[in-house]
Each structure stands twice: as C-alpha cells, then as structure tokens.
Amino acid sequence: MVDYDVIVAGGGLTGTIAAQSIAHYSNQNLKILSIDRNSEIFPGRKSLSGWTCGDACSKEAVDFMTERIKVQWTRPEIEHDVKGVMAFSPDKETTIPFDGEGYMLNRQKLPEIQNQRAKKMGVEFDFEINLTGLIYDEQQVVGVQGIDNKTKQPYKKTAKIVVDATGVTSMLRNTLKNSTKVEKRIDRRDLESTGRYIMYFEPQTKDLTEFDPDYCIIHLDQDIAPGGYGWVFPKGEKKVNIGLGVEKTLLEKRNNRLGKKDNVQSLMEEYLHRNPVIKNAKLSQDPEDINNNSGIFQVSVRRQNDCMISGG
Numbered sequence: 001m002v003d004y005d006v007i008v009a010g011g012g013l014t015g016t017i018a019a020q021s022i023a024h025y026s027n028q029n030l031k032i033l034s035i036d037r038n039s040e041i042f043p044g045r046k047s048l049s050g051w052t053c054g055d056a057c058s059k060e061a062v063d064f065m066t067e068r069i070k071v072q073w074t075r076p077e078i079e080h081d082v083k084g085v086m087a088f089s090p091d092k093e094t095t096i097p098f099d100g101e102g103y104m105l106n107r108q109k110l111p112e113i114q115n116q117r118a119k120k121m122g123v124e125f126d127f128e129i130n131l132t133g134l135i136y137d138e139q140q141v142v143g144v145q146g147i148d149n150k151t152k153q154p155y156k157k158t159a160k161i162v163v164d165a166t167g168v169t170s171m172l173r174n175t176l177k178n179s180t181k182v183e184k185r186i187d188r189r190d191l192e193s194t195g196r197y198i199m200y201f202e203p204q205t206k207d208l209t210e211f212d213p214d215y216c217i218i219h220l221d222q223d224i225a226p227g228g229y230g231w232v233f234p235k236g237e238k239k240v241n242i243g244l245g246v247e248k249t250l251l252e253k254r255n256n257r258l259g260k261k262d263n264v265q266s267l268m269e270e271y272l273h274r275n276p277v278i279k280n281a282k283l284s285q286d287p288e289d290i291n292n293n294s295g296i297f298q299v300s301v302r303r304q305n306d307c308m309i310s311g312g
C-alpha cells in the first residue's frame with residue numbers, strides 16, 4: 001500500500017500545473033499530494049528573496065495550457081498584456097522582433113491562485129517540508145523523504161509516481177539512482193545568474209528602445225550582461241520588471257577586459273541607472289509584490305532534458 005497515487009514534489013510553476021493537470025485527466029480519481037518547503041502563505045517561492053522571474057510568458061503557452069492540459073491562468077495572476085518582444089543589438093541598429101502576444105504574470109499571486117484551484121480538484125498539500133531525496137524499492141522510486149520543518153521530524157511519503165518539480169537546483173534529480181538516461185546535473189555554463197527588480201517609476205522621456213508599455217524589451221550587450229541579456233518588461237505604464245542575466249565565466253572575462261569587479265547586483269544597478277526613461281524608480285510596495293520586489297536566482301538557459309522519466 002502506498003500513501004498516494006501521485007506525489008508532486010515542489011509547488012512552483014511546474015508543480016501547480018502538473019498537480020492540476022493530473023487531477024483533471026484522472027477525473028479527480030487519483031490521490032495527489034503536492035509538497036513544498038514554503039509555508040502555506042508563500043507557496044511556490046523560489047528562495048527567501050521571492051519568486052524571482054522576468055514574469056513574461058507567451059499567450060501561445062497560456063492558450064496551450066487552457067486547451068490542451070486544462071490548466072487556466074487568468075487575472076489577477078496575469079497582470080499586464082504585451083504585443084511581443086523586441087531584442088536590440090548593442091548599438092540598437094539591429095532590432096529582432098519576436099511577434100506574438102504575451103502576458104506579464106504576478107508570480108507571487110500565481111501559485112496562490114493555482115493552489116486554490118488544485119485544492120478544489122481534491123489535491124492535498126503538505127507545506128514546510130524540506131525534501132532531501134527519493135525512496136526506492138530496488139530500481140523503482142516509491143516515494144520522497146526529507147524533514148518536516150514544523151516538527152523537525154523526518155518526513156516520508158510513498159506514491160506510485162513521483163513528479164520532481166523542485167526546480168533548477170533539484171535535490172531529487174541530482175541524486176537520482178535508477179537512471180543513466182536522465183541528466184542529473186545542469187552544466188555550470190548552462191546556468192545564468194540572474195536578478196531583477198519590480199519597480200514603479202516616473203517616465204522621463206519617450207524612448208521605445210528603453211521602455212515600451214506594450215513590448216518586452218531585451219538588450220543584447222556583452223558589457224551590460226556578459227553571456228546573457230538585459231530586460232525591461234512592462235507591468236503597466238509606470239511599472240516595470242527590469243533585470244539581467246550573466247554567465248559567470250564570461251562575466252569574469254568582461255571584468256578583466258574592462259578592469260572592473262562587477263557582480264550581478266552591481267550590473268543590475270548600473271543597468272537601471274543608465275535607462276533614460278526609468279527615473280525616480282522605487283521598489284513596488286504593492287501587497288502582491290512586497291515580498292518579491294528584488295531578487296537574484298539561477299536560471300537554466302539550455303535545451304530541455306532529453307529524458308525526463310525513470311522508474312516511478
């Protein structure tokens with residue numbers, strides 16, 4: 001006997017989508033448990049500094065989820081509409097438009113609302129559980145284990161299937177024992193160190209290459225964001241998600257070339273202050289941003305894993 005049919009480990013973007021989709025396609029007949037290390041009031045938080053993300057997603061992805069996997073993202077978790085993405089070369093002589101509408105999400109609100117929907121579909125939740133590994137029966141994964149942060153006691157739950165949705169730094173995938181096909185670690189060079197602010201500001205001038213309420217802007221520039229890019233994504237006429245990502249070895253090369261000692265934080269500051277439109281910027285104090293207005297986190301910028309399945 002197992003405790004659950006399915007355990008979804010991690011309740012971020014992926015976990016909330018997986019739990020709801022499985023509940024839908026099983027006609028709510030499966031016993032599903034969602035486990036996350038956050039407390040119930042901060043579901044899906046990546047780290048103590050929040051739900052660090054650029055917050056942008058394509059309408060195509062949202063439509064796909066609505067139609068094909070029966071998971072809906074609506075308002076208020078969708079905060080602002082955009083018409084597309086514009087990428088600019090360093091001298092801005094070259095523009096690469098990525099057509100297609102999209103949305104700016106409120107990442108703090110999103111898991112809260114998604115979990116409410118999952119609960120209505122019968123999904124159960126365990127919060128404040130720090131998962132440390134998988135449980136095996138010979139070659140089969142049969143559950144998860146960790147520590148219950150509320151009681152400081154060991155935690156174990158079994159299931160027919162475990163979905164690892166604990167994100168880029170997964171402790172579960174990293175230690176997976178029953179597969180030679182699943183890539184367990186992401187190469188350091190495929191991980192960008194990224195950070196961003198969510199801010200209100202007073203527009204100083206009109207320059208659609210630096211801020212556009214209707215388009216997500218990407219700046220490609222090896223001095224500003226070595227090995228990555230800077231972004232200025234609108235969340236309203238006077239609200240922005242502004243940030244950048246860098247690749248560590250290329251940042252070192254760039255620093256040596258320019259005789260500087262920058263890190264992600266100092267590059268973010270510089271990128272914000274050089275923007276001619278965004279002036280008198282203040283971190284958003286909106287209740288749904290207040291725990292999420294400034295943060296740094298890793299992001300994988302590589303292809304998808306070829307194999308994402310092993311026994312159990």
Ligand SMILES: Cc1cc2nc3c(=O)[nH]c(=O)nc-3n(C[C@H](O)[C@H](O)[C@H](O)COP(=O)(O)OP(=O)(O)OC[C@H]3O[C@@H](n4cnc5c(N)ncnc54)[C@H](O)[C@@H]3O)c2cc1C
Binds near residue numbers: 010038129170
């Ligand atoms: C600065 C930045 C900008 C980005 N911009 C964009 C963008 O504009 N558009 C876009 O599509 N993507 C963007 N991304 C990437 C996007 O945020 C991630 O792809 C997405 O969050 C991944 O979702 P996930 O559910 O896999 O992981 P996460 O969102 O990280 O969720 C993982 C969940 O698992 C929990 N967890 C982790 N480990 C454990 C454990 N051991 N035990 C229990 N729980 C655990 C975490 O607390 C969290 O709740 C950006 C990322 C960053 C950092």
